[in-house]
Amino acid sequence: MNILAIESSCDETAAAVVVDGRIVRSNVVASQSELHASTGGVVPEVAARAHLRMLVPVIRQALNNAECTWSDLDAIAGTSGPGLPGALLIGFNAARGLAFARDLPFIPVDHIEGHVRANWLGDEEPPLPALALVVSGGHTELILIDENGFFERLGGTRDDAAGEAFDKVARLLDLGYPGGPVVSQLAAESTDRSFRLPRAWLTGTDDFSFSGLKTAVLHTVQDDGAPPPAEIAWAFEDSVADVLSKKAVRVAEREGVTSLLVAGGVAANSRIRELIIERSSVPVFIPPPELCTDNAAMIGAAAGVHLDQAVRP
Ligand code: KG4
Ligand code: ZN
Numbered sequence: 001m002n003i004l005a006i007e008s009s010c011d012e013t014a015a016a017v018v019v020d021g022r023i024v025r026s027n028v029v030a031s032q033s034e035l036h037a038s039t040g041g042v043v044p045e046v047a048a049r050a051h052l053r054m055l056v057p058v059i060r061q062a063l064n065n066a067e068c069t070w071s072d073l074d075a076i077a078g079t080s081g082p083g084l085p086g087a088l089l090i091g092f093n094a095a096r097g098l099a100f101a102r103d104l105p106f107i108p109v110d111h112i113e114g115h116v117r118a119n120w121l122g123d124e125e126p127p128l129p130a131l132a133l134v135v136s137g138g139h140t141e142l143i144l145i146d147e148n149g150f151f152e153r154l155g156g157t158r159d160d161a162a163g164e165a166f167d168k169v170a171r172l173l174d175l176g177y178p179g180g181p182v183v184s185q186l187a188a189e190s191t192d193r194s195f196r197l198p199r200a201w202l203t204g205t206d207d208f209s210f211s212g213l214k215t216a217v218l219h220t221v222q223d224d225g226a227p228p229p230a231e232i233a234w235a236f237e238d239s240v241a242d243v244l245s246k247k248a249v250r251v252a253e254r255e256g257v258t259s260l261l262v263a264g265g266v267a268a269n270s271r272i273r274e275l276i277i278e279r280s281s282v283p284v285f286i287p288p289p290e291l292c293t294d295n296a297a298m299i300g301a302a303a304g305v306h307l308d309q310a311v312r313p
Contacts, residue, residue, distance in 0.1 A: 001307070002068060003075045004098070005300035006059065008091025009083025009111045010137065011035075011042045013054040014296035017066035017073075021304010024121055026065035027290070027297040030054040037177050041167065048086035055094055062296070070102055075310060077303030080108035082138065096313045105310035107303040112139055113151065115263035117305070118287040118298035126285045127258040133248040135272070136264030136294075137163035137178070140208050140244075142251055145261075149305060154251060155206025162240055162266045165210035169217050169236050173229050183233050184269055190234035195227045197235040199243050206251055213239055237271050245275035252282055261285045267292040 002025070007014040011032040017025040032050045036042050063069070078095025081088055092108070099106035116132045132143040132151075140157035160168065163180055170179025175186065197216050200209040217236055220226050227235075252260045260280050266272060268289040277284050291297060 001074045001304070002066075002072050003077055003107070003300045003303050004059070004062070004073050005077040005109070005296040005303055006055070006091045006095040007079045007111070007114070007294060007296040007299045008051045008055065009079045009081070009088050010294055011047050011050075011087075012294040013051045013058050013091070014294060015055075015059040015062035016296035016300050017062055017068050018121075018297055018300025018304065021117070021301050022120060024297045024300075025068065026062045027295055028058050028062040028065060029290075029295050030058050033178055040171050040177050042084070044084045044086050047084060048090055051087055051090040055090060059094075073102065073104060075099075075105045075107055075303065075307065076102070077107040077109050077299050079111050079114065079299055081111060083111055100313040103312070105307070106313050107306055107310045109299045109302045109306065112141065112143075114298040114302045116143065116145070116151075116261060117301035118263055118291040118295075119261045119285040120301050120304075121287065121291060121297060122285070124285075126261055127283075129255070129257045130259040130261050131248065131252040131255055131257045132261040132263060133244065133276075134264045135162040135244060135262070135266035137161060137167065139264065140210070142206050142248065144255055144257070155208070157208045157210060158202070159209050159211035160214060162208070162210060162244065163264070165214050165240065166266065168214050169233070172217055172221050173233065178265075180266060180269060184237060184271065186230050187233040187237040187271070190228075190230040192227075192231055193234055193238075195231045195235045197239045199239050201243065201247075206247070208243065208247065210240065237269070241269070241272045241275045244272055245279050248276060249279045249281070252280065257282060259283050259285055263287065263292065265293040
């Protein structure tokens with residue numbers, strides 16, 4: 001079953017060919033991060049126009065890399081949401097239009113489920129029940145996946161998403177966009193790691209909050225006796241990693257799951273990966289960094305388990 005998957009929910013134009021929701025035949029991502037660097041964040045209208053320019057070449061490249069012709073395809077999938085409405089519409093309607101033209105089944109896919117399903121693209125299939133921690137630019141969610149693969153959201157951020165906090169802190173430290181990789185790089189250069197920033201535990205809930213931490217960074221930066229930027233970056237990254245890993249591990253233990261899955265752009269962060277692996281008592285699954293950030297292979301992986309939801313446009 002060859003599925004062509006298309007993703008355009010934010011600032012990556014992506015297409016992939018995935019076999020049976022498990023094997024990646026091709027995975028092409030055109031990132032717009034350079035385009036959005038000058039504004040320090042994604043301007044929705046600019047993102048939508050870039051998707052329009054990039055989508056056809058990206059799809060063509062995905063088919064070429066997979067050595068696939070149109071007649072080799074069995075279904076087409078597209079991200080239905082959540083995301084920027086203008087950006088989503090470009091990829092979703094292209095995917096649906098292609099399915100219509102080729103008389104193929106069309107599978108709409110939830111972006112968050114896509115992130116989680118990237119964990120099914122490795123050699124080993126995660127055992128269920130599982131707890132998934134989805135940490136991206138737009139989301140910070142804890143999702144319980146039962147034995148049958150049904151998703152139940154247990155909690156999430158009450159304000160900023162983890163990735164959003166990285167992006168805002170990068171702006172406060174004048175580091176550019178996207179913030180995650182640059183903040184992390186700077187943090188790695190820190191030598192004195194004694195400076196600490198607060199943690200919001202929201203005890204008794206499965207929720208998160210990162211806006212207070214962001215404000216603490218702002219106050220630190222404005223302070224005359226502020227530590228060097230690398231130490232601030234380290235303290236920020238350590239606070240996020242500490243809270244995410246401790247809460248995820250605690251909920252996994254409480255729910256008695258057999259694996260802990262991490263997904264989303266922030267899962268590319270090595271400190272977060274390290275702490276979760278160190279603290280978890282059940283096996284941890286984290287996709288390789290290129291399958292953590294937005295891509296279409298993960299959409300193909302989720303489509304592979306939702307063939308029953310396919311429609312003929
Ligand atoms: O999953 P993703 O590509 O897009 C959304 O669905 O939002 O995640 C993008 C987010 C951005 O906020 C980016 O700063 C963050 O993931 N990110 C990272 C790292 N790489 C990307 N955050 C922390 N450390 C990283 N290495
Ligand atoms: Zn995403």
